[in-house]
Amino acid sequence: GENVEQHPSTLSVQEGDSAVIKCTYSDSASNYFPWYKQELGKRPQLIIDIRSNVGEKKDQRIAVTLNKTAKHFSLHITETQPEDSAVYFCAAATDSWGKFQFGAGTQVVVTP
Amino acid sequence: NAGVTQTPKFQVLKTGQSMTLQCAQDMNHEYMSWYRQDPGMGLRLIHYSVGAGITDQGEVPNGYNVSRSTTEDFPLRLLSAAPSQTSVYFCASSPDRNEQYFGPGTRLTVT
Numbered sequence: 335g336e337n338v339e340q341h342p343s344t345l346s347v348q349e350g351d352s353a354v355i356k357c358t359y360s361d362s363a364s365n366y367f368p369w370y371k372q373e374l375g376k377r378p379q380l381i382i383d384i385r386s387n388v389g390e391k392k393d394q395r396i397a398v399t400l401n402k403t404a405k406h407f408s409l410h411i412t413e414t415q416p417e418d419s420a421v422y423f424c425a426a427a428t429d430s431w432g433k434f435q436f437g438a439g440t441q442v443v444v445t446p
Numbered sequence: 447n448a449g450v451t452q453t454p455k456f457q458v459l460k461t462g463q464s465m466t467l468q469c470a471q472d473m474n475h476e477y478m479s480w481y482r483q484d485p486g487m488g489l490r491l492i493h494y495s496v497g498a499g500i501t502d503q504g505e506v507p508n509g510y511n512v513s514r515s516t517t518e519d520f521p522l523r524l525l526s527a528a529p530s531q532t533s534v535y536f537c538a539s540s541p542d543r544n545e546q547y548f549g550p551g552t553r554l555t556v557t
Binding site: 427439 | 486488494543551
């Protein structure tokens with residue numbers, strides 16, 4: 335069935351370095367790809383999203399790229415800071431509300 | 447605006463008990479969903495609603511019921527709790543089937 339795979343499951347980076355998280359999806363009808371950040375004990379919060387008619391989107395230190403042909407999309411965080419430490423989830427959605435699927439998450443640890 | 451609210455924050459149930467997790471939103475969003483979050487498995491969709499009176503099953507609906515009598519409220523009912531339902535439950539709402547606003551979550555333990 336349809337699923338979203340996310341890699342890596344954990345990622346340790348030095349403060350100031352870049353972090354990259356990759357997701358692949360299987361449903362070719364997917365057209366909306368959000369990324370959520372979840373701090374420990376808190377709710378997931380949207381940090382950036384991209385739609386299928388766009389290849390790249392940037393917001394300050396975070397960016398998302400989408401390759402529809404290969405069915406994968408990635409989150410890039412530059413100049414990482416300790417407050418970037420959290421679990422990050424990717425997701426893929428179609429026009430059908432019931433097809434909103436999340437990846438398993440990536441635990442990012444930024445060490446000073 | 448309070449956004450999306452959930453009650454209770456924590457709950458412990460015995461196997462076989464039933465209960466209702468409450469979810470409410472004051473943003474007049476049509477779309478609402480319930481997810482469960484388990485370690486290493488991300489968020490999995492239980493049930494969703496595209497408007498008052500309309501609900502449908504998600505990925506993991508067994509053992510749960512929902513109803514949507516008003517735009518604001520979307521309660522999730524556990525019919526007969528099982529240890530496998532131990533999880534953190536998140537309710538979410540959306541204005542347009544895209545960006546979702548999550549509630550603070552309910553941590554449920556079934557013994």
